[in-house]
Amino acid sequence: MTDIVPPTADEMREIIAAHQGLEGPLLPILHAMQDTFGYVPEDAVALIADALNQTRAEIHGTISFYHDFRRAPAGRHVLKICRAEACQAMGGAQLAAATLGKLGVDWHGTNANGAVTVEPVYCLGMCACAPAAMMDDRVAARLDEAGMGELLAEAGA
Amino acid sequence: MKIYVSRDSAAKAVGADRVATAIEAEAIRRGEQIEMIRTGSRGMVWLEPLVEIDRGEGRMTFGPVAPGDAAALLDGTLEGHGPTEEIPFFARQTRLTFARCGVIDPLDLDAYAAHGGLAGLRRALEMTAEDIVEEVKTSGLRGRGGAGFPTGIKWDTVRKAEAEQKYIVCNADEGDSGTFADRMIMEGDPFTLIEGMAIAGLAVGATKGYVYLRSEYPDAIAVMRAAVELGRRKGVLGGDILGSGRAFDMEIRAGAGAYVCGEETSLLNSLEGKRGVVRAKPPLPALEGFLGKPTVVNNVISLATVPVIFEKGAQHYADFGLGRSRGTATLQIAGNVKYGGLFETAFGLPLGEIVEEIGGGTATGRPIKAVQIGGPLGAYFPPEKFDTLFGYEEFDANDGLIGHAGITVFDDSADMLSMARFAMEFCAVESCGKCTPCRIGAVRGVETLDRIAAGEADALPLLTELCDTMTDGSLCALGGLTPYPVMSAVRDFPDDFARHKEAAE
Ligand SMILES: Cc1cc2nc3c(=O)[nH]c(=O)nc-3n(C[C@H](O)[C@H](O)[C@H](O)COP(=O)(O)O)c2cc1C
Ligand code: SF4
Ligand code: FES
Ligand code: FES
Numbered sequence: 001m002t003d004i005v006p007p008t009a010d011e012m013r014e015i016i017a018a019h020q021g022l023e024g025p026l027l028p029i030l031h032a033m034q035d036t037f038g039y040v041p042e043d044a045v046a047l048i049a050d051a052l053n054q055t056r057a058e059i060h061g062t063i064s065f066y067h068d069f070r071r072a073p074a075g076r077h078v079l080k081i082c083r084a085e086a087c088q089a090m091g092g093a094q095l096a097a098a099t100l101g102k103l104g105v106d107w108h109g110t111n112a113n114g115a116v117t118v119e120p121v122y123c124l125g126m127c128a129c130a131p132a133a134m135m136d137d138r139v140a141a142r143l144d145e146a147g148m149g150e151l152l153a154e155a156g157a
Numbered sequence: 158m159k160i161y162v163s164r165d166s167a168a169k170a171v172g173a174d175r176v177a178t179a180i181e182a183e184a185i186r187r188g189e190q191i192e193m194i195r196t197g198s199r200g201m202v203w204l205e206p207l208v209e210i211d212r213g214e215g216r217m218t219f220g221p222v223a224p225g226d227a228a229a230l231l232d233g234t235l236e237g238h239g240p241t242e243e244i245p246f247f248a249r250q251t252r253l254t255f256a257r258c259g260v261i262d263p264l265d266l267d268a269y270a271a272h273g274g275l276a277g278l279r280r281a282l283e284m285t286a287e288d289i290v291e292e293v294k295t296s297g298l299r300g301r302g303g304a305g306f307p308t309g310i311k312w313d314t315v316r317k318a319e320a321e322q323k324y325i326v327c328n329a330d331e332g333d334s335g336t337f338a339d340r341m342i343m344e345g346d347p348f349t350l351i352e353g354m355a356i357a358g359l360a361v362g363a364t365k366g367y368v369y370l371r372s373e374y375p376d377a378i379a380v381m382r383a384a385v386e387l388g389r390r391k392g393v394l395g396g397d398i399l400g401s402g403r404a405f406d407m408e409i410r411a412g413a414g415a416y417v418c419g420e421e422t423s424l425l426n427s428l429e430g431k432r433g434v435v436r437a438k439p440p441l442p443a444l445e446g447f448l449g450k451p452t453v454v455n456n457v458i459s460l461a462t463v464p465v466i467f468e469k470g471a472q473h474y475a476d477f478g479l480g481r482s483r484g485t486a487t488l489q490i491a492g493n494v495k496y497g498g499l500f501e502t503a504f505g506l507p508l509g510e511i512v513e514e515i516g517g518g519t520a521t522g523r524p525i526k527a528v529q530i531g532g533p534l535g536a537y538f539p540p541e542k543f544d545t546l547f548g549y550e551e552f553d554a555n556d557g558l559i560g561h562a563g564i565t566v567f568d569d570s571a572d573m574l575s576m577a578r579f580a581m582e583f584c585a586v587e588s589c590g591k592c593t594p595c596r597i598g599a600v601r602g603v604e605t606l607d608r609i610a611a612g613e614a615d616a617l618p619l620l621t622e623l624c625d626t627m628t629d630g631s632l633c634a635l636g637g638l639t640p641y642p643v644m645s646a647v648r649d650f651p652d653d654f655a656r657h658k659e660a661a662e
Contacts, residue, residue, distance in 0.1 A: 068412075128337065
């Protein structure tokens with residue numbers, strides 16, 4: 001999913017230019033960076049600051065505010081497990097604990113073979129078919145340990 | 158033969174795509190002609206993957222269907238639930254906002270129009286801005302995002318503001334656990350939101366709209382983007398909407414995983430590309446909103462309800478409901494419940510009827526212990542309070558709130574001290590950091606609850622004090638309302654706080 005070769009300044013400038021004309025272009029730029037490279041590269045900060053006429057501290061501040069943006073590449077897949085109330089009501093906390101244990105990681109951690117990074121998420125809108133998780137952009141619900149095992153196997157974890 | 162399978166992400170999350178593929182493959186194997194239509198959700202999530210078949214006698218429901226059921230389904234030997242609209246869960250509803258959801262292909266604009274779509278916008282195009290606002294006031298519509306502010310009054314403020322540019326911003330951040338109505342309508346009937354935003358634009362003189370849609374909903378983002386694209390091509394959006402010479406266009410923007418960005422001023426900061434910190438009010442967003450311009454910020458369901466108000470007339474809508482809660486509530490029945498899903502009905506049902514009769518009790522078959530209404534900032538209700546009627550004032554009078562109408566059921570295995578701790582933890586994780594009572598208080602709250610769990614009974618008054626400080630000293634409802642779930646747990650489930658004490662002794 002992620003590219004190990006760091007992106008070039010030109011690639012990043014192209015992304016910035018594609019969104020610069022929007023009203024409030026910063027989040028669309030950051031999302032496009034992360035969609036393309038898997039993370040928001042450190043070198044992008046100065047380029048974005050320059051293009052948007054903001055300070056680097058402002059851009060840093062915005063990036064760090066949001067749970068979505070990562071500063072370094074994740075594993076090949078990102079698994080988001082719902083921790084919120086409706087999933088808890090259906091055993092979500094136990095499922096999350098079992099999954100973390102199986103992968104040998106804590107929240108935000110990446111498993112040993114680099115296949116999966118696990119993140120907490122607070123509701124996926126699957127509250128009537130809980131518990132739920134999302135592998136990259138694909139949601140899975142009514143999960144049990146077997147269902148989670150299938151997701152992990154597909155991801156190569 | 159027509160076959161309908163939902164493309165709603167909850168349906169897909171439990172295998173609807175695999176079921177649709179299996180049915181198509183089976184039809185090809187038999188050389189049988191079928192027309193497969195991928196719709197939004199009928200709201201009966203417990204029956205997903207739900208398949209409807211129309212052999213010329215109306216739509217019949219089957220579900221949950223497994224891919225292996227394809228042959229029996231086409232043979233006509235699979236046991237089903239009969240005509241969809243006669244299933245009690247469906248038949249008991251009053252579907253206004255969700256009238257088309259699950260019925261049509263969400264991206265078929267002709268089907269949309271054939272089922273009443275665009276009639277409201279056409280009517281609004283013939284009205285003055287003042288009359289449009291008046292119609293919304295008459296409907297009694299109140300904000301469905303949580304605060305319940307009258308939508309018409311908000312629109313009137315923006316209408317009267319003088320500015321070259323005004324905006325309609327749709328709050329599609331839907332961060333509350335137990336809620337999915339916004340997601341379901343955006344995935345299942347996106348044009349109703351687009352139409353509602355266009356009407357709002359006509360009402361206040363705004364030509365540009367944004368939908369701030371949480372990144373946790375990639376399917377909804379994709380459907381909304383496709384619908385906006387199609388709307389532009391077909392002249393529903395753009396410089397000349399429906400050939401009227403009037404302009405309205407919109408964009409879909411993805412959030413970035415911050416719960417607090419559902420708060421309207423935080424949302425506006427985020428949309429502008431800033432940290433999603435809450436702004437002090439005044440100024441109201443209605444006067445100084447997006448980029449400092451007058452802005453309507455409304456929840457998805459508020460805006461998506463506007464078309465039916467104009468299609469059927471404000472009075473038709475206002476005739477449903479209870480007290481000052483007019484029209485329908487789009488209940489989301491969730492958590493540990495047998496019949497979970499979306500249930501649209503006039504305000505006024507008793508909570509107990511919603512969870513026990515409509516919801517069928519718990520999925521595990523154990524007794525209901527608690528029901529959280531209104532998401533992570535909503536109170537936990539014990540069965541003793543099940544006679545509370547579903548309405549803004551009625552819940553307020555019982556130390557609760559209806560919020561975005563999410564209803565999360567817990568069975569008797571739930572530990573309310575853990576739930577209180579989670580509420581504090583969530584507040585700590587999601588705090589925007591602006592106020593000390595919220596940022597620091599929530600962390601203290603987690604610690605205090607851990608002390609109570611460890612048997613320190615004298616920590617309980619401390620928790621109460623902390624909650625009072627958060628209630629009084631927080632700028633927004635994240636810090637201000639986190640005490641609701643916490644204190645309702647303490648108040649109504651004292652055993653869970655005392656038991657820990659005994660265990661430690
Ligand atoms: C912490 C917090 C989170 C909120 N989240 C949402 C949300 O996800 N969706 C929403 O429509 N309103 C949310 N609100 C309420 C909004 O601030 C605002 O009242 C609403 O968008 C107004 O629209 P309405 O009048 O149509 O309800 C939230 C408020 C707070 C304090
Ligand atoms: S109460 Fe919490 S989330 Fe709300 S403004 Fe204050 S610090 Fe931010
Ligand atoms: S609480 Fe987990 S999907 Fe809503
Ligand atoms: S900082 Fe003043 S109210 Fe929060």
